[in-house]
Amino acid sequence: MPTIVITRRVSVPDPQKIERYRTAPQNGPRILFFSGGTALQNVSRDIIKYTHNSIHLITPFDSGGSSAVLRNEFSMPAVGDIRNRLMSLADDSVLGNPEIYDFFTHRLDKTATQQELRNELKELSEGHHPLILAVPYPMRKLIQSSMISIKNHISDSFDLRGASLGNLVLTAGYLDNGRQLAPVIYLFSKLAEVRGIVRPIANATAQLAVSLADNRTVIGQHLITGKETAPLSTKIKNIWLAESQESPKHVSLSISSRTSALINEAELICYPMGSFYSSVIANLLPQGVGTSIAQTKCPKVFIPNTGTDVELVGHTLSEQIETLLFHLKKDNASTITTNDVLNLIVLDSDSTRYNGSINNDMLSREGISVVSYDLITNQSSPYIDAAVLNRILLSLC
Incomplete structure (x- = not known):
């Protein structure tokens, strides 16, 4: 003792x-x-x-779960822990933030077929999915743009089972901003009323x-x-x-x-x-x-x-x-x-x-x-x- x-x-x-x-x-x-x-x-x-x-x-060194699938696909830092912390610091008293939280923390079905998941991703990118319809503007528009982007970025062999929607959004922002995380983190921090500063150590x-x-x-x-x-x-x-x-x-x-x-x-x-x-x-x-x-x-x-x-x-x-x-x-x-x-x-x-x-x-x-x-x-x-x-x-x- x-x-x-x-x-x-x-x-x-x-x-x-x-x-x-x-x-x-x-x-x-x-x-x-x-x-x-x-x-x-x-x-x-x-x-x-x-x-x-x-x-x-x-x-940004996580190598498990859906972060591993994204890292293998795009040779990028892990974003799962960043997404988790952004949502933990988001002010849920702000209008629309509970819906944003629900979207960011949602994971695609691990038991669905790849075709079913591709169809769901298409529904998300077109703005018809219930999770995205619940999010108010302007965040809905930004999330939909991210879904379009990630849909275009992923390869035919990309495994969507268990994918975190929040991780997909951050990945799209990373790829669309010169492979930098800071711009997309800053943007989502502002839109989701994140009450703190979140950054990867590198x-x-x-x-x-x-x-x-x-x-x-x-x-x-x-x-x-x-x-x-x-x-x-x-x-x-x-x-x-x-x-x-x-x-x-x-x-x-x-x-x-x-x-x-x-x-x-x-x-x-x-x-x-x-x-x-x-x-x-x-x-x-x-x-x-x-x-x-x-x-x-x-x-x-x-x-x-x-x-x-x-x-x-x-x-x-x-x-x-x-x-x-x-x-x-x-x-x-x-x-x-x-x-x-x-x-x-x-x-x-x-x-x-x-x-x-x-x-x-x-x-x-x-x-x-x-x-x-x-x-x-x-x-x-x-x-x-x-x-x-x-x-x-x-x-x-």
Whole structure:
């Protein structure tokens, strides 16, 4: 059982600060999340009550589900997690947004024939499908144009079974905007009243690869997460960006100046719970991320998983922290200090929820403070309660 020393006592939640944000979310803080997948879905849906300025840098390295079909067809970044986050941040009180949400989250029938699905895509592109008819203008016109575009782009062999309509829309925008995601994300953010900024960490087609303690190499995010295959039973030793699913050759990527600027604008940076390697650490792999974080003068907070992440087999809590610090400092380990990239760790008050021990001497030496709080409620167990976590993060800004 971990022995955790609380090295910082703060007033969390801060009711006055939270109420101020709630009454004027348009002026709320710029909390930046490095994430991917669905772990932050509830956090995102809740946080728009308090701020419309959160920043979400998402991994584009997903290699499973309908994203894999699109990536194989068009050699493009994954858009599924981006679509998921856009919809989580969309204001569902705005007229037409529930219908937009229904459209973006709809998946084509996995059991239908390809001809049936082609006919449905034709119905969508012609604007006759009930899902598209429910969407008000001008969003309906834009979605219909996207359906026409993707219908013209896909090959005869493209498998439409289980395809996400939202992913198809974003893919069409990507292909029609010079293979750039930012323009289509910006446009749909405006039309769907997305209360935050969503961007891929890089406009890249690389794949995630890991080496394991038994010397095996695994390439492909979907093979790492344990969601589409059996979970890894061996400890992950290293992670990198690979050339393709067929080649483990390292790929060097750098973030854009705009992404660096988004990091520099943050008022709090959060490395949240979720898939530790394929979501959080994956976002730190491109060059320039650690340097940009180090340049940003704001609190940097780590929210460890509570023993529910299959990617952390064999890892203690201390090893999670050490791995996180290694990747945060890798741009320039000789000049980037721990204080530049990590200041706080927020833990549940029940230390038995975490694997292994935590090195309190290391935390003290590195100047990392620990905030302990009841993060898990009866309703959220065994996961962290999104509303509780958000109140803490907002209080720390």
